Amino acid sequence: MIGFLNALPGAAAQGIMWGIMAIGVYITYKILDVADLTVDGSFATGAAVLVVSMTGGVSLPVAMILAFVAGSITGLVTGLLHTKMGIPFILAGILTQLGLYSVNLGIMGKANMTLSNRNYQLLVNRKEVYSSLVISIIFAAVIIAVLYWFFGTSMGHALRATGCNLAMARANGINTNTSQVIAIIISNGLVALSGALTAQWQGSADVGMGRGAIVIGLAAVIIGEVIFGKIFKNFALRLTGVILGGIIYYVVITVVLNLGFDANYLKLLSAVVVAIFLAIPYWKKRWIETRIKEVKEVEEDAAD
Amino acid sequence: MLQIKNVYKTFNPGTINEKKALRNLNLTLKDGDFVTVIGGNGAGKSTMLNMIAGVYPVDAGKILIDDIDVTRLPEHKRAAYLGRVFQDPMMGTAADMWIEENLALAAGRGTKRGLHWAIRNKQREEFKELLKELDLGLENRLSTKVGLLSGGQRQALTLLMATMKRPKLLLLDEHTAALDPKTAAKVLELSQKLIREDGLTALMITHNMKDAIHYGNRLIMMNNGKIILDVSGEEKKKLTVEDLLHEFTRLSGDEFANDRALLTK
Numbered sequence: 197m198i199g200f201l202n203a204l205p206g207a208a209a210q211g212i213m214w215g216i217m218a219i220g221v222y223i224t225y226k227i228l229d230v231a232d233l234t235v236d237g238s239f240a241t242g243a244a245v246l247v248v249s250m251t252g253g254v255s256l257p258v259a260m261i262l263a264f265v266a267g268s269i270t271g272l273v274t275g276l277l278h279t280k281m282g283i284p285f286i287l288a289g290i291l292t293q294l295g296l297y298s299v300n301l302g303i304m305g306k307a308n309m310t311l312s313n314r315n316y317q318l319l320v321n322r323k324e325v326y327s328s329l330v331i332s333i334i335f336a337a338v339i340i341a342v343l344y345w346f347f348g349t350s351m352g353h354a355l356r357a358t359g360c361n362l363a364m365a366r367a368n369g370i371n372t373n374t375s376q377v378i379a380i381i382i383s384n385g386l387v388a389l390s391g392a393l394t395a396q397w398q399g400s401a402d403v404g405m406g407r408g409a410i411v412i413g414l415a416a417v418i419i420g421e422v423i424f425g426k427i428f429k430n431f432a433l434r435l436t437g438v439i440l441g442g443i444i445y446y447v448v449i450t451v452v453l454n455l456g457f458d459a460n461y462l463k464l465l466s467a468v469v470v471a472i473f474l475a476i477p478y479w480k481k482r483w484i485e486t487r488i489k490e491v492k493e494v495e496e497d498a499a500d
Numbered sequence: 501m502l503q504i505k506n507v508y509k510t511f512n513p514g515t516i517n518e519k520k521a522l523r524n525l526n527l528t529l530k531d532g533d534f535v536t537v538i539g540g541n542g543a544g545k546s547t548m549l550n551m552i553a554g555v556y557p558v559d560a561g562k563i564l565i566d567d568i569d570v571t572r573l574p575e576h577k578r579a580a581y582l583g584r585v586f587q588d589p590m591m592g593t594a595a596d597m598w599i600e601e602n603l604a605l606a607a608g609r610g611t612k613r614g615l616h617w618a619i620r621n622k623q624r625e626e627f628k629e630l631l632k633e634l635d636l637g638l639e640n641r642l643s644t645k646v647g648l649l650s651g652g653q654r655q656a657l658t659l660l661m662a663t664m665k666r667p668k669l670l671l672l673d674e675h676t677a678a679l680d681p682k683t684a685a686k687v688l689e690l691s692q693k694l695i696r697e698d699g700l701t702a703l704m705i706t707h708n709m710k711d712a713i714h715y716g717n718r719l720i721m722m723n724n725g726k727i728i729l730d731v732s733g734e735e736k737k738k739l740t741v742e743d744l745l746h747e748f749t750r751l752s753g754d755e756f757a758n759d760r761a762l763l764t765k
Contacts, residue, residue, distance in 0.1 A: 346615075350608055353597075353618040357605050360594035367553070367592070368661070369579035369609040 242388025267388020
């Protein structure tokens with residue numbers, strides 16, 4: 197129990213960092229209405245670019261910007277594969293993700309690189325849990341504020357309309373291809389930023405660190421929606437819900453691990469949890485449909 | 501205003517599903533023309549509207565709007581000249597966005613979608629004024645999700661969005677077909693009012709022959725991807741549904757095999 201309580205602030209900090217990635221997933225999955233699998237690759241790209249930049253002598257803020265830009269480029273690639281080459285969205289993301297594995301190896305020159313907090317000034321690291329937690333919160337708040345502004349602008353509205361109704365967007369003069377590409381660029385930029393923070397937190401970057409990121413992102417989005425969807429109507433609050441979803445996810449994982457769950461089965465657990473949460477709306481609909489049938493029969497009986 | 505010159509369109513060419521939708525279509529509209537379009541299923545009515553809007557490219561021919569050749573312009577660029585209302589009330593609006601957000605999207609048609617606020621306070625007042633004219637009480641529901649509105653309300657809103665920028669050409673693709681008769685009549689009246697007030701040029705497809713005769717100053721009948729009848733002015737005013745059915749049989753050599761059209765005469 198004590199072990200769990202001690203682990204809590206760290207889990208929360210990590211949850212917020214992954215929550216930033218989940219906000220990227222929210223932009224594609226919820227606003228654009230597509231599942232972008234680039235995420236698994238761009239997360240590690242952000243981490244790799246940050247670690248390589250910093251160990252190469254680049255300052256922390258510049259390294260963070262470079263990570264964001266690198267992530268944006270991965271999004272651009274997926275966006276162009278879809279809009280300019282006609283490749284279905286899911287497949288475009290998978291192709292980019294696969295290619296990025298080599299790119300990330302190329303960036304680092306090896307599969308794994310360390311970044312010690314003793315030699316570098318870092319924003320977050322697991323040795324200073326409380327300051328990391330505060331910085332993560334500030335970081336998330338700034339990102340939410342910027343996105344709240346962006347999606348209130350004319351361009352932001354165009355992206356939302358594109359995700360909501362392609363025919364309507366085009367009929368109102370919106371270049372839906374451009375909108376989609378912009379949204380994926382922003383999304384993957386944020387994912388890479390999250391990867392860059394995570395690399396600082398764990399003091400290393402690894403080519404495999406993004407594996408399953410999309411699932412964790414979806415988990416945070418869905419948990420945030422299920423728990424806070426009814427109360428958080430405003431866009432900024434919905435994004436906050438995503439961050440909280442990330443925290444809940446990490447806290448639950450921490451609990452499960454503390455209860456002695458074999459860490460090797462963690463990804464399987466994540467996949468099962470997300471599958472169930474994705475199925476819930478479908479089951480709910482089916483259940484309501486069967487109920488309507490029964491009610492009808494009863495009414496007919498009454499009429500006889 | 502609008503010129504369609506020798507336009508051809510074949511869907512799925514060279515396959516078993518080949519469908520010659522438009523065959524050498526020619527049509528010229530004058531400024532302020534309000535044209536109703538009738539014809540059986542598969543006559544090419546919707547294809548014609550979609551060609552004008554740029555939903556898919558033409559195989560051959562030219563389309564000019566106000567002497568501007570738009571044949572090769574993508575759909576979103578042509579939108580600057582056009583207003584469109586679809587048959588499906590769900591298609592013309594963004595369901596997850598508010599009423600005012602939808603209106604702002606329409607207000608931005610033909611402008612750059614930059615990083616300025618999408619809605620200004622001054623605009624909200626304009627939106628309220630416009631919505632008041634619909635007489636549906638929507639002026640007090642600016643921040644209601646459009647998905648919560650009824651089909652008729654959504655279609656009225658789409659109509660407002662399609663006309664608010666005074667398009668060079670308004671395209672109405674059976675926009676009342678999915679509504680109940682009472683709502684359909686209301687939306688049709690509203691369409692006529694907006695077209696008249698702004699002096700818009702409009703093309704309206706309908707399955708209802710009575711409506712086709714009652715509304716507009718010109719009527720065209722399509723069959724097999726061609727215009728087979730074109731009536732306007734006084735001659736159109738004297739038309740009856742019986743005339744139209746008779747003309748159709750005479751010109752196409754076929755019965756007007758469309759239940760909906762027959763039912764709604």
